[in-house]
Amino acid sequence: xxxxxxxxxxxxxxxxxxxxxxVGAGVHGTLVPAAVFQPRDGDEAVASVVRLDLERVVxxxxxxxxxxxRAGELLWASDFEPHSDVRHGHRPGCALSLDGRTVWVYRPxxxxxxxxxxxxxxxxxxxxxxxxxxxxxxxxxxxxxHVHPVDGSVYLDVGEGQDGSVIVRGTAGADGEPEFxxxxxxDRCLIDLPPSGRQFMTVDHExxxxxxxxxxxxxxxxxxxxxxxxxxxxxCFVEWGGGYxxxxxxxxxxxxxxxxxxxxxxxxxxxVRTGTPGGEFTGEVNHPYELVLLGDxxxxxxxxxxxxxxxxxx
Numbered sequence: 001x002x003x004x005x006x007x008x009x010x011x012x013x014x015x016x017x018x019x020x021x022x023v024g025a026g027v028h029g030t031l032v033p034a035a036v037f038q039p040r041d042g043d044e045a046v047a048s049v050v051r052l053d054l055e056r057v058v059x060x061x062x063x064x065x066x067x068x069x070r071a072g073e074l075l076w077a078s079d080f081e082p083h084s085d086v087r088h089g090h091r092p093g094c095a096l097s098l099d100g101r102t103v104w105v106y107r108p109x110x111x112x113x114x115x116x117x118x119x120x121x122x123x124x125x126x127x128x129x130x131x132x133x134x135x136x137x138x139x140x141x142x143x144x145x146h147v148h149p150v151d152g153s154v155y156l157d158v159g160e161g162q163d164g165s166v167i168v169r170g171t172a173g174a175d176g177e178p179e180f181x182x183x184x185x186x187d188r189c190l191i192d193l194p195p196s197g198r199q200f201m202t203v204d205h206e207x208x209x210x211x212x213x214x215x216x217x218x219x220x221x222x223x224x225x226x227x228x229x230x231x232x233x234x235x236c237f238v239e240w241g242g243g244y245x246x247x248x249x250x251x252x253x254x255x256x257x258x259x260x261x262x263x264x265x266x267x268x269x270x271x272v273r274t275g276t277p278g279g280e281f282t283g284e285v286n287h288p289y290e291l292v293l294l295g296d297x298x299x300x301x302x303x304x305x306x307x308x309x310x311x312x313x314x
Contacts (some may be wrong), residue, residue, distance in 0.1 A: 002040050004102055006024055007024035007025070008022075008023045008024075008183055008294070009052060009054070010023060010308065011049065011050055011057075012308065013045055013051050013246050015046065016039070016044075017036050017037065017038055017039070018036070018038075018039065018045055018050070018059060019033040019035075020035040020037065021033055022054075022293065023275055023300075023310060024036045027311065028298070028310045028311070028312050029104060029311060030308075034054055036194070037048065037057060037059075039061075039066070040066060040068070040074070042086065042158040043059075043061050044061055045059040045091060046059070046062060046091050046092055046093075047060045047091065047093045047094050048060075048094070049094055049095060049096040049103070051096065054070065055069060055070050056068070056069055056125075056247055057095065058125070060092040060093060060094050060105060061092070062079050062087070062090070062091075062112070063084055064096060065078050065080075065092070065103070065238065067103070067125070074275045075116060075126075076128025077128070078128055080092070080114065082114060082115075084113050084114060086111070086112050086113050087124070089111045089114045089141055090108035090141060091108065091143075092105065092107055092108060093142060093144065093145060094106070094153060094281045096147075097147065097150070097152060097154065098149070098260065099151035100125060100148055102123065102124065102125055102131060102178075102252065103124075103125050103127055104120065104127070104145060104170065106123045106145070106156060106158070107119040107121060107139045107142075108139075108141060108143070111140065117135050117136055117138065118139065119136060120133070120134040120156060121133045122178050123136075125293070129176070131252070132170075132178040132180065132189055134168070135163070135184075136158065136168065138158045138160055138166050139160055139275050140159055140167065140276050142159055143156050143157055143158040144157045144159075144190065146192070146193055148193060148197045149196070150196065151196055152172065153169055154169065154170045154171075154210075155167060155168075155170075155190055155200070156168045157189060157190035159162060159307070164186040164187045164205045165184055165186065165187070165189040166182065166188075167183040167202075167218075168180055169183070184218075187191060187204060187297075188203070188205060188211065189202060189224045191203055191210075191243055192242070192243030192250075192295075193215070193249050194244040194245050194246075194250075195244070195246075195296065196247055196270075197215055198215055199212055199214055199215055200212070200213050200215055201213075201243065201244065203241075203242075204238065205285070207238045207239070208225060208226065208233065208237070209213060209224060209225040209226065210223065212250070212275070215254040219273070221273035224252070224270065224275070224277060226254065228230055229277050231254060231256070234295045236254055236255065237253045237255055238253065238254060239253035239289070240289075241289050241291065241294035242267065242291070243292075243295075243297070243314070244272075244295045245281070245293050245312070246295065246314070248268045248270045248271060248272055248273050249269055249271060249272065249278075249282075249297070250261075251270075251281055251291070252267070252268050252269075252270055252277075252294060253288050253291075254265075254268060255288055265288040265290070266280055267283055267291070268280040268281065269281050284300050284311060292308070294310075297313045298310055298311060298313065299311055299313075
């Protein structure tokens with residue numbers, strides 16, 4: 001069953017503050033912040049999530065995770081020990097669970113100089129108590145969280161630079177304790193899930209193809225190499241972007257260089273029911289990673305800098 005489109009909260013960091021935008025039904029054009037949060041003095045937010053009622057924000061810094069109310073009251077904080085003076089090469093990330101009860105935080109501890117491996121930590125969203133902690137066999141620079149829209153499991157895609165990408169999924173176990181499953185690849189980047197969550201999309205780390213997998217098994221349903229879109233694999237590659245425009249239509253980003261050395265990119269549609277490439281898609285963007293697909297036929301642009309703009313498909 002495909003869930004009805006629900007409002008989403010997205011955030012952007014501008015002028016030292018966290019701006020929260022409500023992406024709901026019928027809301028198009030330039031989005032206006034529905035709430036603005038001010039991090040604590042001295043905190044530089046790296047990643048953030050805001051609760052649906054807009055009353056709380058959780059953000060990560062290079063050395064911790066913090067939860068504040070809209071009024072700026074500190075509810076809880078957790079420091080990453082030991083303190084790291086490394087400024088670059090590691091970006092802690094966070095996500096809020098589907099039910100809002102837990103916060104999932106990725107800690108790139110190896111690159112921060114805190115040890116030989118990274119950690120994925122689950123916090124109680126109200127108290128900040130640690131509910132689970134998974135040591136990862138990764139040395140990542142950062143990671144993307146993808147919350148499953150139906151069953152609430154959480155995917156984590158850890159980017160290890162030239163060494164590849166690792167995908168781990170966390171679920172609520174039978175006893176309520178989170179359980180973790182690592183997928184048997186180190187060479188695929190998780191891109192997106194459709195509204196039903198019945199599958200997910202990955203791109204080869206070497207950018208040779210795009211694949212679509214069954215959820216939760218990870219079984220490959222079909223894969224499309226660069227040649228399937230009519231391009232020469234010696235001159236073109238699949239970007240680590242795109243996603244689901246709708247439940248049945250994905251957008252794949254192809255890129256390359258022309259004879260003058262100028263970089264180019266194009267978006268191509270794929271019917272995920274049949275595995276068939278379709279025509280090109282125009283997203284009104286200037287950069288291949290500026291496009292943020294929402295799965296309901298709409299998308300965002302400008303989310304990398306200015307206030308995001310939501311576009312409806314004609």
